[in-house]
Amino acid sequence: MSNTNSDKVTSVVLLGVGGQGILLASEIMARAAMHAGFDVKTNEVHGMAQRGGSVIAQVRYGKKVYSPLIAERTADVLASFEKVEAVRGAHYVKPGGLCVIANTQIIPTTVSSGLCDYPKDIDERLAKAFDNLSLIDAQQKAVELGNVKAANVVLMGGLSVGLDLPLEVWHEAVKTSVKPKFLELNLKAFEEGRAMTLASQSAGV
Amino acid sequence: MSELKQDLLSGNDAYARGAWEAGVTVAAGYPGTPSTEILEALAAYKQKDLHCEWSPNEKVALEVGAGAALTGARVLVTMKHVGLNVAADPFMTLAYTGVVGGLVILVADDPGMHSSQNEQDTRHFARFGKVPILEPSDATEAKDMMKRGFEISEQFKTPVIVRSTTRVSHSRGLVDLVDRELPDTKIGFEKNPRQFVPVPAFARQMRVDLEKRLHQIKDFAETDSINRIEYNDKSLGIITSSTSYLYVKEVWPEASVLKLGMAYPFADKLFKEFSENVDNVLVIEELDDFYEEHIKALGIKCDGKNFVPNIGEFTQSKLAVIRAKYEGKEAPDLSPVAEATGLPMRPPTLCPGCPHRGMFTALRYFDCIVTGDIGCYALGVAPPLSRIDTILCMGGGFTMAHGMDRSPEPKKVVGILGDSTFFHSGITGLCNIAYNKGASIIIVLDNRTTAMTGHQDHPGTGTTLMGDPTACLSIEKIGEACGIKRIFSVDPRDIDDNVQLLKQEFEIDEPTLIVAKYPCVLNDKSVWEEAREIDEELCVSCGNCVSLGCPAIEYNGDIPKIEPLMCTGCSLCENVCELDLIHKQGEEK
Ligand SMILES: Cc1ncc(C[n+]2csc(CCOP(=O)(O)OP(=O)(O)O)c2C)c(N)n1
Numbered sequence: 001m002s003n004t005n006s007d008k009v010t011s012v013v014l015l016g017v018g019g020q021g022i023l024l025a026s027e028i029m030a031r032a033a034m035h036a037g038f039d040v041k042t043n044e045v046h047g048m049a050q051r052g053g054s055v056i057a058q059v060r061y062g063k064k065v066y067s068p069l070i071a072e073r074t075a076d077v078l079a080s081f082e083k084v085e086a087v088r089g090a091h092y093v094k095p096g097g098l099c100v101i102a103n104t105q106i107i108p109t110t111v112s113s114g115l116c117d118y119p120k121d122i123d124e125r126l127a128k129a130f131d132n133l134s135l136i137d138a139q140q141k142a143v144e145l146g147n148v149k150a151a152n153v154v155l156m157g158g159l160s161v162g163l164d165l166p167l168e169v170w171h172e173a174v175k176t177s178v179k180p181k182f183l184e185l186n187l188k189a190f191e192e193g194r195a196m197t198l199a200s201q202s203a204g205v
Numbered sequence: 206m207s208e209l210k211q212d213l214l215s216g217n218d219a220y221a222r223g224a225w226e227a228g229v230t231v232a233a234g235y236p237g238t239p240s241t242e243i244l245e246a247l248a249a250y251k252q253k254d255l256h257c258e259w260s261p262n263e264k265v266a267l268e269v270g271a272g273a274a275l276t277g278a279r280v281l282v283t284m285k286h287v288g289l290n291v292a293a294d295p296f297m298t299l300a301y302t303g304v305v306g307g308l309v310i311l312v313a314d315d316p317g318m319h320s321s322q323n324e325q326d327t328r329h330f331a332r333f334g335k336v337p338i339l340e341p342s343d344a345t346e347a348k349d350m351m352k353r354g355f356e357i358s359e360q361f362k363t364p365v366i367v368r369s370t371t372r373v374s375h376s377r378g379l380v381d382l383v384d385r386e387l388p389d390t391k392i393g394f395e396k397n398p399r400q401f402v403p404v405p406a407f408a409r410q411m412r413v414d415l416e417k418r419l420h421q422i423k424d425f426a427e428t429d430s431i432n433r434i435e436y437n438d439k440s441l442g443i444i445t446s447s448t449s450y451l452y453v454k455e456v457w458p459e460a461s462v463l464k465l466g467m468a469y470p471f472a473d474k475l476f477k478e479f480s481e482n483v484d485n486v487l488v489i490e491e492l493d494d495f496y497e498e499h500i501k502a503l504g505i506k507c508d509g510k511n512f513v514p515n516i517g518e519f520t521q522s523k524l525a526v527i528r529a530k531y532e533g534k535e536a537p538d539l540s541p542v543a544e545a546t547g548l549p550m551r552p553p554t555l556c557p558g559c560p561h562r563g564m565f566t567a568l569r570y571f572d573c574i575v576t577g578d579i580g581c582y583a584l585g586v587a588p589p590l591s592r593i594d595t596i597l598c599m600g601g602g603f604t605m606a607h608g609m610d611r612s613p614e615p616k617k618v619v620g621i622l623g624d625s626t627f628f629h630s631g632i633t634g635l636c637n638i639a640y641n642k643g644a645s646i647i648i649v650l651d652n653r654t655t656a657m658t659g660h661q662d663h664p665g666t667g668t669t670l671m672g673d674p675t676a677c678l679s680i681e682k683i684g685e686a687c688g689i690k691r692i693f694s695v696d697p698r699d700i701d702d703n704v705q706l707l708k709q710e711f712e713i714d715e716p717t718l719i720v721a722k723y724p725c726v727l728n729d730k731s732v733w734e735e736a737r738e739i740d741e742e743l744c745v746s747c748g749n750c751v752s753l754g755c756p757a758i759e760y761n762g763d764i765p766k767i768e769p770l771m772c773t774g775c776s777l778c779e780n781v782c783e784l785d786l787i788h789k790q791g792e793e794k
């Protein structure tokens with residue numbers, strides 16, 4: 001499984017809308033890699049961009065990692081918390097990389113105030129832009145589990161399918177990143193997300 | 206925690222860790238992205254012998270730091286790049302008096318202006334003030350250079366700038382942790398007017414000493430491992446620093462590199478040695494041509510800004526394109542996918558239920574100029590609110606209103622700023638309006654916090670950075686003390702009342718201070734109410750609620766709909782619906 005000796009650096013892109021919990025998701029990702037014995041770098045957006053704007057976070061791990069940034073068309077996997085944001089950042093992922101995308105639409109105020117449109121063909125765009133797509137109802141699943149905020153961890157569960165890190169390190173990372181009273185919920189969310197992506201992959205979607 | 210030897214830390218956490226390990230006992234700063242989390246992380250150590258404070262502004266913070274450092278304490282002062290403009294006065298003279306205990310000024314630049322109004326390059330300030338400046342490139346170096354900063358400061362008795370950037374501050378990496386160790390310096394101020402009182406007679410000697418000190422630090426820069434040469438393929442030698450170094454290691458791993466950890470004073474000997482040993486020199490630095498200009502002045506031939514942009518954040522993607530150009534090869538494709546054409550923009554917006562939205566909505570009833578300021582409310586410039594006409598710098602919201610008022614062609618002007626900004630530099634503008642017979646309407650959007658930078662306390666919140674209860678300054682009483690007679694406290698959500706008030710005050714030729722008080726809903730969830738819903742059957746789609754620009758109100762051109770997961774129940778849309786069709790979810794219609 002995860003080989004801490006190879007020179008390969010694995011790159012992960014996370015996309016979404018400010019306030020969706022993308023920072024927690026990147027923390028879990030990074031800690032999982034750390035627990036697996038890798039060098040890790042992440043980069044996240046704070047400040048202005050967190051007020052409901054487009055956000056991107058990046059995580060890279062390997063034997064030795066210099067840059068926290070990911071060059072276009074080199075990410076191994078991608079997760080997006082929103083559909084338009086997924087397409088906006090689609091050029092980060094390399095061909096064939098697993099892309100786990102929440103089946104969520106958040107209408108920006110620019111659309112509500114009539115300045116632009118939310119694309120009606122967003123699902124077709126997703127299908128065209130990603131050749132290894134797993135579209136999952138992360139938000140709905142989190143609501144079912146009792147807390148919509150766990151949607152980000154559902155998504156990370158899905159993403160774990162595309163990375164060769166052992167499950168224990170993911171669990172450990174969830175444990176160190178969430179409050180103890182939400183641990184059980186989040187571990188469940190992780191499992192559900194993983195199961196959904198595995199199912200969507202075997203269904204060939 | 207204590208058995209942990211390594212942890213995943215952001216650059217900002219690492220700076221805090223470095224200061225903690227170095228035995229800092231006093232820390233002061235003013236919030237500003239991307240520097241804010243450093244003091245918060247340092248305060249979170251809850252170390253008994255460590256005092257951390259949010260000062261009202263950066264000038265105060267640096268002066269507090271200077272006072273403490275003269276007693277021999279190790280001191281950290283933090284701010285964002287533009288904060289150093291505010292602190293420039295003490296900064297420029299502190300270099301003359303020097304320090305006793307180590308003083309590090311952490312200044313965080315924001316290349317790419319992720320959360321800033323300009324892109325100034327702090328390295329110029331170091332040269333201007335004749336102060337050494339260190340440039341870490343990642344979290345590991347952030348901690349190490351913070352500690353080195355204190356040593357250098359004490360060795361040369363000078364303040365030291367550690368310059369961060371957004372990418373260093375907000376990137377995480379693995380950092381080794383060791384214990385806190387207090388320096389064995391004697392604490393207590395020892396009088397020495399020749400060193401600490403720069404009246405002209407003494408300052409002239411300080412000026413001479415400053416130059417001597419700078420030479421000593423230059424020797425240090427030329428010999429210490431903080432600047433290092435990594436020889437590799439000698440056909441190309443790259444001179445670089447900060448995150449650009451990381452991108453060079455990724456994109457141009459075979460090149461020889463001169464990696465600068467101390468950007469100033471310049472390590473001339475290293476520049477010369479390196480350039481003599483490589484065939485071609487390329488300077489890769491983010492923002493200005495700080496090194497390049499100097500290297501060229503030394504008579505060294507090099508490339509630099511003819512390839513590397515001086516605008517915006519530098520990235521490894523940009524470097525990949527530069528390498529291709531430098532070598533005459535085809536550049537990598539950085540463009541978005543075809544399906545991304547025509548996607549709706551998603552700029553940051555005021556949160557659902559943000560109290561600022563109410564006051565901007567009231568202001569939309571008037572043909573007036575609004576001189577705004579920096580804070581979450583700066584987002585009021587965007588459509589559909591479009592209710593901010595100018596922004597310059599913190600405090601400018603009040604002072605510029607007065608300037609417009611006094612111009613030969615005055616129009617109705619309203620000056621706006623937030624509570625944290627009021628204590629930062631709004632009070633002086635208020636004094637000015639009172640003293641110079643102004644007539645502006647000035648509004649403080651008092652959301653009980655410094656929201657933009659992530660909700661820090663300030664002199665008006667009643668709590669310190671260490672979490673202790675303290676004096677809570679009253680904006681209204683400060684207004685009174687300044688001699689302002691017309692002072693009103695309002696709820697920004699009462700749009701009709703506020704429109705009436707503004708109408709009345711526009712007719713009066715005296716200054717008016719309006720304090721619009723309601724907590725930031727992201728900071729204080731106790732004010733949240735049930736989500737509202739729109740009676741879809743009766744709605745005529747008039748657009749009144751949509752024109753609030755609340756992200757919870759989704760509108761695709763049909764009938765507006767409120768997203769219950771986003772709505773905080775602020776009631777603003779209820780107030781503007783003339784048909785009374787918006788109510789609490791499930792409530793009788
Ligand atoms: C000189 C300077 N220091 C710090 C900042 C960073 N900054 C931007 S807005 C702001 C304060 C915002 O607080 P407030 O005025 O209360 O408005 P709010 O965001 O709460 O609406 C700060 C600290 C800056 N832009 N300039």
Ligand code: SF4
Nearest residue numbers: 555556559581656725
């Ligand atoms: S954080 Fe607070 S002040 Fe800032 S936009 Fe959101 S609600 Fe408004």
Ligand code: SF4
Nearest residue numbers: 558755772775776778
């Ligand atoms: S009550 Fe109306 S204006 Fe306030 S948050 Fe909810 S939808 Fe937005």
